[in-house]
Amino acid sequence: MHTLEDLQQIINDSFDKLKFDQKPKELYDPINYILDLGGKRLRPALCLLACELFDGVIQQAISPALGIEIFHNFTLLHDDIMDEAPIRRGKPTVHIKWNPNVAILSGDTMMALAYDYIMKAPGEFQQEVFSVFNKTAIEVCEGQQYDMNFEIQDDVSISDYLEMIRLKTAVLLAGSLKIGAIIGGANKEDAENIYLFGEKLGVAFQLKDDLLDAFSDENKFGKKTGGDIVTNKKTFLYLKAFEMAEGSNKELLGLLFQENPIDPAKKIKKVKEIYRELRVEAATKKEIELYYNMALNYLDKVNVSPEKKSELVRFAYQLKQRDY
């Protein structure tokens, strides 16, 4: 068995060899650019790991894994236009470096290229791999739409939010694992359990991200904390705090999340004071623990020796414990 890091390296090597040299270069340059920005290559590496879990040949899963990563980067590209984000992985986003039209169209092309790679799965698995991928692709779009809806929606519940991050973030992790499992020859039940492992873990992952955005060690996290607070993002922390707050605290929190202050430091400080008072950090950690445990329960059900599962267990634990 490879470690996750080995597999991330294999994916990185594959991307190093992958250049889209076709014309017009105005279309393919941005595609090469965003794929070269790197990232952890987590989803394709998990796809390979799941393939190995069922004694599959990882070479058969590499192209579909690349397809998943191309799709993931396509969603980042289009999301960045919608969010008007200027920076991605420390570099200008495509719509800034080029322009929004280029970003729309190279994104569209990446989506088609993603399908190309997905369909390089071995013939016997093509139909199933396609189904998982396509369902996932649609759900990711739905998740992004909910995320945009929530920006202007007042009555977002915690369960609405959990469903949104399930769609926007978790199903792609889950789908990556399931596609790897299918190519590895897993039976239906095992493939479904590995999917649910990924789905629950994906939710835990996003909740951890929410938590780190407010409470991480800035030196380790690599970016300023409080970004979600400044942009009034209705994260789990905010929704939980608002649910638990009473009286003047509830009112204040509501008001703070309508503000766009010129000096955000004061706002971050105030919101975090309320979060601390309400023990929101502990409540979020409890929710993460809940999803983490659900994930491990699904992994337990997979009919494979515990030794083989150990790399996924290690990965899940790291994800929960990470402080950056």
Add this chain to the structure above:
Amino acid sequence: MHTLEDLQQIINDSFDKLKFDQKPKELYDPINYILDLGGKRLRPALCLLACELFDGVIQQAISPALGIEIFHNFTLLHDDIMDEAPIRRGKPTVHIKWNPNVAILSGDTMMALAYDYIMKAPGEFQQEVFSVFNKTAIEVCEGQQYDMNFEIQDDVSISDYLEMIRLKTAVLLAGSLKIGAIIGGANKEDAENIYLFGEKLGVAFQLKDDLLDAFSDENKFGKKTGGDIVTNKKTFLYLKAFEMAEGSNKELLGLLFQENPIDPAKKIKKVKEIYRELRVEAATKKEIELYYNMALNYLDKVNVSPEKKSELVRFAYQLKQRDY
């Protein structure tokens, strides 16, 4: 054999039954909206026609045909954002009626939905149908990129332009026919010839569109002529005129196509005077005739009785002769 009109009706009936009721409605409403705007449903109808040409069962081709039309409407949706077009088929475009973010994201979702329908082709043909479709999807994006490039590119040649419209317009007509042929059980050679018939005809179709934009009967064409002239679009007419013009005419034409006049009527009049002087209309008709004849030559090679081909021959002739 059905007529093309019968098949257009079958496609329209299928779209009437097709409603995307999923949530979030903010994502699916625009998809239903653009699909309900109608249009001639030419591509899916041609897909069914090609299926019948080879004695296929059109029911097997309906879902892929719908996939093609969903894809086509997705390209219109994203193109309209890029072109900042306010109106499509007499109604506000999606990015105007909603907003650009909604238009980007529902477009992305339509692309995934298109693949869903494409992959409903019978199992034995799935891989081949997918390949044709995916190659086509990528080429359409390339064509759109060339089209955008040409807006700011000075040295566009006639062959550059023909290649652009081949990619942007013709390959989707060609791919629709080929997908239908594959599902109808055509052999490789016949499927390729029907593809090339569609490709050449698609180029003729776009050239005819260029011609009608300048020289149609406005009452029949349903929109004002001269739109391409006003927006300085480097159509076949302009490129041909510029190639043939000499001296002061060439200079004047070049200058006119850098202008954005407040009163465009005068500019249209001047440009059309030059076109008339240079007999650009005749030159364009000659080019259309050339592609039309190439198309028919490929159709001739298809190993099917002339009676069965007659509907495609009629369609090609109508396309060439249409005056709106």
